[in-house]
């Protein structure tokens with residue numbers, strides 16, 4: 001995918017503050033520190049577009065981006081990390097859920113997982129929740145640069161089974177090497193077509 005523009009639009013906590021619902025939207029979700037913001041930056045070739053950090057809990061609001069004036073990307077706060085203060089964590093769940101439930105332009109929820117780990121209860125709950133609300137899911141196993149080819153296929157099978165995914169619903173990815181980027185764009189593109 002050739003990127004001609006990638007712009008930060010706004011940050012929001014509540015539906016009334018979301019930007020207008022005009023372009024097909026892709027939301028990036030997953031555990032805190034898994035690499036959601038890094039994945040967005042790699043996809044659009046902009047290192048600092050979505051803010052990343054080695055400290056979990058970097059993204060605390062819903063961040064909207066516009067890509068090529070055609071697609072909207074949403075960086076969601078991550079779940080499941082102990083270091084984030086409790087009062088913030090308690091705000092995240094309803095914030096993310098009301099986004100996912102109310103956003104009409106949402107056409108794909110990308111669920112990002114650290115390929116080295118077995119999916120957590122939170123990951124499984126998220127996939128079940130999205131399925132219940134009929135929101136199309138694409139899972140991404142990220143940080144594949146950290147493991148061998150052999151381990152990749154082993155971990156891929158574990159994730160697929162645990163989340164009950166079809167082969168076409170799981171892409172392997174690395175924000176460090178860019179592996180999987182074209183594949184991911186292809187799957188996103190397929191969802192954006194009417």
Ligand code: GTP
Pocket residue numbers: 031032033034035036037038039051052053054055056057058059060077078079142143144145146173174175176
């Ligand atoms: P929160 O906003 O806190 O929920 O985190 P996030 O999921 O947005 O993660 P972020 O992109 O900030 O990345 C977290 C850490 O993982 C950073 O130190 C990144 O450099 C690192 N990271 C992200 N993707 C990869 C990857 O594919 N490979 C490797 N080796 N490191 C990665």
Ligand code: MG
Pocket residue numbers: 036037038051052058059075
């Ligand atoms: Mg983030």
